[in-house]
Amino acid sequence: MSAPLLTLAGVHTHIGPYHILQGVDLQVPRGQLTMLLGRNGAGKSTTLRTIMGLWRASAGAIGFAGASLRGVGTADIAARGIAYVPENMGIFSDLTVRENMLLAARSGPMDGARLEWIFTLFPSLKQFWDKPAGKLSGGQKQMVAIGRALVEPRQLYMFDEPSKGLAPVMVNSMVAALRALKEQGATVLLVEQNLAVAQALGDSVAVMDAGRVIHHGAMAQLAADADLQQRLLGLHLAAAPAPAPAGEGA
Template sequence: MSVLTVTAMKTDIGKYAVLHDITFEVPEGGVFVLLGRNGAGKTTTLRSIMKLWQPTPGSVRFQGEDITGLHTADIARRGIAYVPENMGIFGRLTVEENLVLATAKGKFDPARLKNIYALFPALEKFWTKQAWSLSGGQKQMLAVARAIIEPRALILIDEPTKGLAPSIVAAMADAFREISQSATILLVEQNFHFARSIGSNMAVIEDGRVVHSGAMADFAADKALQNKLLSLSA
């Protein structure tokens, strides 16, 4: 069963055609990774799904419902969360206040908050600290925690390991494996080692088109295909 189906999605930014014909399906559960070289259109794909950019033709279906014409807020209310590359946290608000803003009724579900503490212990430690004072890795943890503070069926995450120390990347991998047991993750990631370690399925975007998709295990085993599509040997 597919949680998300993107069909023939095209997106223009100004006078530039960025996405030409994006088509892929995200199975329910696990981590689906969008791979590709810089500038291929991965981030634009996530932003177009969330209607932060306005795609033109094509369709997006979420859990069988056509959400193509919905506004961003309505898409989020359907159960899709988005963690942008810049994390989007509020630096002058505390960790607690950042999370409160992401709740539906301004209060926490104790069980979900306990689970977030287990995934990201630093957030409990720095609960009353302003977000600007956190390290880069802690800010990324806060951004992800905000996406899961309410039940979500699908979480879109853009470049979560960028600039992070290896120990933080390893902790993030463990957290994503845990999160993907109850929600599907659609991940954009340049770190292929990280993507390979947690991904269940994948698609490669090149010049605004999906040029390959399949099981991550199969792609990880094919060095020639990796070099052809991602230039990993370079």
């Protein structure tokens, strides 16, 4: 396994009176796509938000690229090279697709070659370049959110359930884009409920329950063990067909 780019050790997070993360231990290997799986309410989204500093860890260590993220502000965490796409996408509905992308280009003007690469992944971004992002379909908004995360190279990309609520053809487009990002050697932490997506993309996997990581290992190992899937997730990967490469739909 590659050396970890991101490490969480004994991380606890309280939100008001609620103790959500209860000692999370997690390693995200450099250059791999790590799946973060678990039932609803297991603490997956809270883990991503805690890494980004949107919610502050009350105990434990968060290390990224050899430095601590504990106590660092969200803007500074992003500036260190972490792109984060939340479950609600976080796009600016009143701004055009172009303006949404420009805001993500922290280092200056958008790189033309990289932008053309993004257009090959998501042709609708070019088609709706000057239209308000809020007027797009749910799937197209998700493409804007992912495209915005890709507009500059980052050390780590974190996506929170990017396939949620998408039509199958849009899921296929999203999987193809993440596969292309993975083939470039990117480090990705991906929260998913769609186990077929997890199977199609994951190198390593961590499974959460009740605010802790209860299993970690190779995604292929989990995909091959139906009993382990049932015990950890209450589901079987074989129950859902894997996404197939497809063109982007509406």
